[in-house]
Amino acid sequence: MSGKIIIFSGFSGVGKNTIINELRNRYPSLLYIPSMTTRAMRDGETEGIPYFFVSKEEFKNRIAKQFFIEYEQVHENWYGTPKDKYYEALEQNKVVIKDIDVNGALRMKQEFNGDVVLVYIEPPSVDELKERLVTRGDDMDDIIKRLKRVDHEASKKPYFDYAVVNDDLEKAIAQCDDIVRHVMEGIMK
Numbered sequence: 001m002s003g004k005i006i007i008f009s010g011f012s013g014v015g016k017n018t019i020i021n022e023l024r025n026r027y028p029s030l031l032y033i034p035s036m037t038t039r040a041m042r043d044g045e046t047e048g049i050p051y052f053f054v055s056k057e058e059f060k061n062r063i064a065k066q067f068f069i070e071y072e073q074v075h076e077n078w079y080g081t082p083k084d085k086y087y088e089a090l091e092q093n094k095v096v097i098k099d100i101d102v103n104g105a106l107r108m109k110q111e112f113n114g115d116v117v118l119v120y121i122e123p124p125s126v127d128e129l130k131e132r133l134v135t136r137g138d139d140m141d142d143i144i145k146r147l148k149r150v151d152h153e154a155s156k157k158p159y160f161d162y163a164v165v166n167d168d169l170e171k172a173i174a175q176c177d178d179i180v181r182h183v184m185e186g187i188m189k
């Protein structure tokens with residue numbers, strides 16, 4: 001296997017998906033593998049974009065069938081990474097890009113070792129993070145739930161290969177672009 005997996009983690013609302021979407025536009029060969037979740041679909045989302053949406057019962061069935069490499073309860077919903085799709089991608093020398101919470105990211109590193117690159121995205125401040133969640137239209141109960149995880153997520157930052165502060169979006173994208181290009185060049189050698 002000689003593909004690579006680039007994982008972005010960091011607080012909810014820090015801008016992981018904004019950055020990932022821009023990188024996918026710039027590098028169409030990057031592969032995005034949707035995870036499975038029990039959370040409700042949001043406006044603008046459809047089946048497979050950005051998740052496959054299932055009931056808790058279906059999610060439990062998948063756990064029993066060892067469908068996931070890792071799964072995690074995040075903000076009261078379950079999220080799981082499909083095993084076969086990742087092994088397939090690595091065998092086909094693809095570069096995968098995905099956001100996964102810090103626990104799942106570290107579990108992926110255990111599974112795939114040097115084939116995983118971990119990028120931790122940080123906000124300039126927690127106040128700015130709250131502002132982004134409000135501006136995104138998240139409801140207050142959800143924002144409170146998401147902010148409860150901030151300390152846990154931050155405690156895992158030392159285990160990441162790179163840390164990028166997303167204050168000025170263009171600068172953060174440029175730093176992540178460098179990381180992606182470095183990984184892609186490694187694949188082509």
Ligand SMILES: Nc1ncnc2c1ncn2[C@@H]1O[C@H](COP(=O)(O)OP(=O)(O)OP(=O)(O)O)[C@@H](O)[C@H]1O
Nearest residue numbers: 011012013014015016017018132136166167168169
């Ligand atoms: N540098 C930035 N400055 C201001 N707003 C930003 C910046 N980066 C992203 N945003 C905005 O912040 C909001 C949250 O971004 P995004 O949805 O990408 O976060 P996320 O980390 O993927 O969140 P989640 O983990 O909840 O999926 C969006 O409305 C996005 O447009």
Ligand SMILES: Nc1nc2c(ncn2[C@@H]2O[C@H](COP(=O)(O)O)[C@@H](O)[C@H]2O)c(=O)[nH]1
Nearest residue numbers: 035039071072074079080081099100101104
């Ligand atoms: N452990 C995992 N975490 C995942 C996975 N897919 C996404 N996530 C993380 O969940 C939260 C919430 O996402 P949202 O789309 O509901 O706002 C976010 O931090 C994602 O990074 C996964 O497969 N496993």
